[in-house]
Amino acid sequence: MELQLALSLSSSSSSHSQLDLNHYIHPPKPIQMEDHHHFKRRKKLSVNGHHVNDDDHDHDHDDDGGFHIIPQTLPLLFCNNPKYNQQLLHQDDDNDDDDDDDDVQSTFILMNHKNCGEENGVIGWPPVRSSMKRLCRQKNGGGDGGGGGGSDGDGRSKSMYVKVQMEGVGIARKIDLNLHYSYHTLTHTLAHMFGKCNEDVKLTYQDKEGDWLLAGDVPWGSFMKTVQRLKLLKSSC
């Protein structure tokens, strides 16, 4: 007996012959479509030629008596893949298993705070190639972007983002200090960032002790070790 998925889609658009292998599989109990979802599905799946009517909507076909939403796959037995179980459960809106739900969510949240290193997050997500990931890993230093102070002297291969503020501009920016070699290139870049000329601005920075100093007095290397934040002042003052 040919088994059809009783859908009102016109499958005649496909030129291949209707080959449905579902009836080879030992049929499970008829699976109901539950409309607990916010987004209703209007179609019903039928299994083994029995159409599931709307009337059956409220009946519990589950023999073991305990009713819960059955996901639209074959019943899973002996599945020892916890990741998959979590995802399956996550699909259901009416979820008794809120804890598992949180686990899945936290996996993603966890990913968001990590570097591109996928070891701690979802494998292969986001879909960025390893050559780009290598780049990303290089740009991300050990810490977050807030403070400076890259741990090694030659921080070329890591990035060192510090906040920059321009006097009179409300929005702060960030800049990767590791892209620069000297006060000259740094000031030049910062000035451009805020649409000013080199000559019109004075660069100041806050060091580890919290003091605000004029940039340029100490060697670049020492500056890099101690800088926390930057501020551009208008040099007319």
Place this chain on the structure above:
Amino acid sequence: MAYSFPEEVLEHVFSFISSEKDRNAVSLVCKSWYEMERWCRRRIFVGNCYAVNPKIMIRRFPEVKSIELKGKPHFADFNLVPEGWGGYVYPWIVEIARGYPCLEEIRLKRMVVTDESLELISKSFKNFKVLVLSSCEGFSTDGLAAIAANCRNLRVLELRECEVEDLSGHWLSHFPDSCTSLESLNIACLLSEVSFSALERLVARSPNLKTLRLNRNVPLEKLSTLLQLAPQLVEFGTGVYSAEIRSDVYASLTEAFSGCKNLKGLSGFWEVIPAYLPAFYSVCSRLTTLNLSYATAQSPELTKIVSQCHNLQRLLVCLDAYLYPIQVLDYIEDTGLNALALSCKDLQELRVFPSDPFVADANVLLTEQGLVSVSEGCPKLQSVLYFCRQMSNSALITIANNRPNLTCFRLCILEPRAPDYVTFEPLDAGFGAIVENCKQLRRLSMSGLLTDRVFEHIGTHGKKLDMLSVAFAGESDLGLHHVLSGCDSLRKLEIRDCPFGDKALLANASKLETMRSLWMSSCGVSFGACKLLGEKMPGLNVEVIDERENLDSLHESCPVEKLYIYRTVAGQRWGSNKVLKKALLVKESD
């Protein structure tokens, strides 16, 4: 039609037909055309190296000059295919070395290429001209040395995003002094230093060199030397684009760039020092391709560059989070993407990568606005790859309305299952608008929160869709069923982390024979269903890739980790160098 044109005339006519599809159609007309066509087919493209046996290919097409092979599935790019899965090219090289001694061109993608393979290539084909390796691995600079040394008439050597074991930078010196035929050299993916003097001499004696892509270790100070030796370059990839700012270096670089009157494409740009960017402004107006995806471009620099690139057709860029338009109070900050929309009316392809996808910063969002602006301002935009942190249905609908001529749309919202950030609804309507309006859409990648509805839209409207990538989407087998039953042109389908089980797959089993391949990982397809497909579908190989222990005792109803199904006339997988312990081939041989 036995009295049709003499063979020579037909052969001459066929020589103008280059597309594989047309060639295949020609060969189906009648026996004599089949015979004639097979003798004059010169290029072969094999989209899946396990779909066909090289012996079959050589028997049918005896006089082939150019071969292109693809190995691993696309998701291998994102580390979803385990080590040792396959894609070994050596067995192919052995056969074609025997069957095609006059072969001139080999192009490989996502294959494992060993030094032995490269050596065999270098020694087997007297007139070998073109070697292009994309996303390949398994070889070292020793293999490259063999190619350099033995291929007397080499014209093209391109390594695109390959993983190469760097044993020595001196492989370049193996090009003999008599080799002057080089037209294209791409070593951008090599991690260590190549001998600059060897490179310099090679460039100097290659008057036909049109494409030169350096790796990051070539210092900026040396670029002008190379550009002066090769002012005829059409495509150039710099090395690291930063150095101490010195006016003499800057001046000679500027002069060198302005001497390149034919330069149409620029790439490279690892680590950009903004002060050096104006050095290439003189070529901007001629540029059609600009790849800045390895540099984090700051807004003012990018704006200045794109404002001058009026003829830009293709832009790849890696944006600092700050470059995406941010809405602060009442204004949207002007950015590089807006400049792009204003200046580059010929833009056809845009790829935007995020530089720091994981830095969460409250002030800044990777938003959708940049893409909306470009879709408004660039009437020829056809191909989009866009990473962002937020998206809305209304933005997608706007993009769909602006650009019905899109052929490739790949959107990656960084957070899986992220809904419309304004309404918190799924993005079904947005992607639905894309497939409905963009009637020529051939490639689609989706992300964000998506229900079965989006698949209904795709099945209904995505009639030209050739490749679909789906992640963390859908609710039931209905979703997969919509796609498999509705997408008439579908050839490649890759799915990860979706709740699709056996039903849709088994109900559409015959569809699978019309496709190149189907990849499903972290879904709900059972082991039993895989075995059934393998048994009943002789034209398919069904591979279960599962790295758990005790694979043999896997219960019928247990879902498999990864599944790769592809059509094949080669039967069970052949020619692998290793026996895979953890992957199971599920196909009963007849």
